[in-house]
Amino acid sequence: MQSKRYEVATMQEAMARIKKDLGPDAIILSTKKLTGRPGFLEVVAARDKTEKPLGDGPGVPRGEERQEEWVTCLRQEFKDLRSHIDRLTQTFSLQKDLTDLKETMNVLFDSAAAQNAPHLRDIYRTLISNGISRHKSIQLLETIKKDVPREERDTYEKGIGIIERLIARSFPKDHRKERRIMALIGPTGVGKTTTLAKLAAHYSLDKKKKVGLITTDTFRIAAAEQLKIYAKIMDLPIQVASEKAAFLDSMATFAEKDVILVDTPGRNHNDSVSLNALKSILDPAVETVLLLNPVANREYLLEAADRFGLFGYDRIILTKVDECRSLGCLYDVIHDLGKPVSFVTTGQNVPRDIEPASPERLAKLILQQRLN
Ligand SMILES: Nc1nc2c(ncn2[C@@H]2O[C@H](COP(=O)(O)OP(=O)(O)OP(=O)(O)O)[C@@H](O)[C@H]2O)c(=O)[nH]1
């Protein structure tokens, strides 16, 4: 076997060079993105050594030269592997340092909280058991100690009540518009289609609005059918649009509607190609609403929100809150994202399991576990 490694910008370039160097029978052994050279690929190709050499001209390497080429190629692969391992080792040791630091900080926060009166210590424990980070919990405790007169926070109930109001006040408010074109975006299986059906019922049945539905999800077999069934039950018109022109046609068809709801295919948030393809279909006039399921941890939610950030989403819907044991991580996440939450969904039942999410309702949900 004779193999050769290439650094190329495109697969076409790789194919042309492989064909020239190794002949038409060469096979590609591996392709991967080059970490050190963004936009470039590493392609390793090979051909059977027993095959007749390609041509007899002076440019064709003889046995020894070929062996040397092979050794150089191997050396380069070892070098790349080595530097990759070095980078990984550095990352892991950094991560370990960060974990140690976090643990030390947590011990400090706990001992600072332990200096307080018993009812304030109980409040701190309540915040933590609801999933709020120790860092944010101690901040909340310090805020009420500093800003609220002692007699207004001298019992557990009074203190928790004030903290609930502080949390509510920290969330952005959702200023709703009258005419709306909303596309629901979010990770695979987060509940986009089900939530869209619930919203369709909310606007058409409760608010008596004229509603039109568009689905851009032709990605999965039967994906459009799922929404068509809901549309039929609610007697609402539906359009299927898998590319930009069809999407604009659908919007024109629904020009007279008060509310247009757009379903989108689930996208792995790490798949930037698919995310960009989806973005190119949606018209800039469409508001995008990001669906997040808070059963995931803080880091996952922030990462997903970051990747879907390219849509410039306007608001958030929290799904499947009925499946969450605690919702404290939302205090950190909503704070960081700075976008209003417009609805929370609370079960699989269409259309019942959805409710508007005011900051006050969210704060209640976040502090749902209390000492009795
Ligand atoms: N427990 C619970 N389940 C829900 C809720 N909303 C949706 N689901 C369920 O989650 C599953 C996925 O829902 P879909 O609406 O198909 O999710 P999707 O985001 O459209 O999925 P893709 O289009 O494949 O990305 C279904 O079984 C729903 O019944 C909710 O609020 N609570």
Ligand SMILES: [Mg+2]
């Ligand atoms: Mg769907």
